[in-house]
Amino acid sequence: MHTLDMLLPRLLSLEYWQINPSTIWQINWAHYKQKFTSYTSWAQLALADDQLKEVVTFILQLGARSQDLSLEEALDYIRGPSDGAL
Numbered sequence: 001m002h003t004l005d006m007l008l009p010r011l012l013s014l015e016y017w018q019i020n021p022s023t024i025w026q027i028n029w030a031h032y033k034q035k036f037t038s039y040t041s042w043a044q045l046a047l048a049d050d051q052l053k054e055v056v057t058f059i060l061q062l063g064a065r066s067q068d069l070s071l072e073e074a075l076d077y078i079r080g081p082s083d084g085a086l
Contacts, residue, residue: 005031005042012046012055023051 009028012019027049031042043060046052062077069077 002041008042008046008056008059011059012052017055019051019055023049027052 009024011017012024013021027042027045030045031040034040034045043056046056062074065077066074
């Protein structure tokens, strides 16, 4: 099993994302069933789900940029646009 397949469901289970646990379990079960026939990553299955597509895309984009970002830049990326207020 790939690290992303193990960590992504755990990350999306955090209360911060407000994702229904049953949605994550549905993806987990689909991932488990298909691993005996052909490999599809957990992320690929999650991207096909309308509720998860936006947040999974965000996390994958952040991961792709993580090598080039400082911690401060990564946190700013996660936080999103600032209106200038503290």
